[in-house]
Amino acid sequence: MINLRSIARTEGDDISTIIDEKYRPAKTVLLRLKTKIQARYVTYLEIESNKRLTSIAFTDEEKEALSSLYESKTKTARIITNGILGMLNPTHADRCLYCGIGEIDQLDHYLPIEHFPEFAILHKNLIPICGTCNQIKNDSIPGQNGKDYLHLIYDTIPLHPIFACS
Numbered sequence: 001m002i003n004l005r006s007i008a009r010t011e012g013d014d015i016s017t018i019i020d021e022k023y024r025p026a027k028t029v030l031l032r033l034k035t036k037i038q039a040r041y042v043t044y045l046e047i048e049s050n051k052r053l054t055s056i057a058f059t060d061e062e063k064e065a066l067s068s069l070y071e072s073k074t075k076t077a078r079i080i081t082n083g084i085l086g087m088l089n090p091t092h093a094d095r096c097l098y099c100g101i102g103e104i105d106q107l108d109h110y111l112p113i114e115h116f117p118e119f120a121i122l123h124k125n126l127i128p129i130c131g132t133c134n135q136i137k138n139d140s141i142p143g144q145n146g147k148d149y150l151h152l153i154y155d156t157i158p159l160h161p162i163f164a165c166s
Contacts, residue, residue: 004084004087004088004097004127004128004152004153005087005153006087006123006124006153007080007083007084007086007087007123009080009083009123011038011041011044011122011123011124012038012041014076014080014121014122014123015034015037015038015041015069015121016034017074017076018069018072018074018076018077018121019031019034021072021074021075021076021077022068022069022072022074025065026064026065026068029061029062029064029065030065030066030069033058033062033065033066033118036118037066037118040056040118040119041118041119041122044111044119044122044124044125047110047124047151047154048154050154050155052141052142052143052144053111053116055115055116055141056118058117058118062117063117066117066118066120067113067117067120068120069120069121070109070113070120070121072121077121080121080123080126081107081126083123084107084123084126084128085104085128088104088128096128096129096130096132096133097127097128097129097152098127098129098130098133098137098149098152099129099130099132099133101130102129102130102131102132102133103130104128104129104130105130105131106128106129106130106131106134107126107127107128107129108126108127108128108129108133108134108137109125109126109127110124110125110126110127110142110149110151110152111125111141111142112138112139112140112141113139114139115139115141124153127151127152127153137149
């Protein structure tokens with residue numbers, strides 16, 4: 001596993017810009033949710049202190065609109081995803097940050113979009129990994145049902161070997 005450096009972004013500005021770049025009908029729903037999303041972005045920082053977040057309720061229409069942020073073809077969404085990939089250490093740029101074996105071919109939602117749609121395009125919630133690791137993690141919520149996952153930005157990962165064979 002490899003630590004990921006966070007890109008320098010202002011979350012509140014990002015969500016406002018992406019919503020402005022969206023089209024109706026999702027834009028109407030997102031404008032209504034903007035303050036709620038920004039408030040949730042502040043709670044995301046609790047992960048830095050090794051706390052786990054709980055999901056909040058959204059209507060199906062709201063979930064759909066929030067999920068559309070990730071699939072968004074807006075300029076700002078592309079800048080965010082390209083920025084995340086651009087922060088990779090060049091010596092590891094092609095390898096999955098979880099397993100170190102597979103090639104990075106997706107951005108995983110650390111807090112799954114199925115349960116936390118408000119973090120769909122939050123750069124701190126997007127982790128570049130391989131499809132196999134993403135499939136294993138699936139929509140599991142870190143810290144629940146006996147499964148936990150390191151957050152590759154906030155959790156400290158030692159750079160020295162933990163195990164040695166003799």
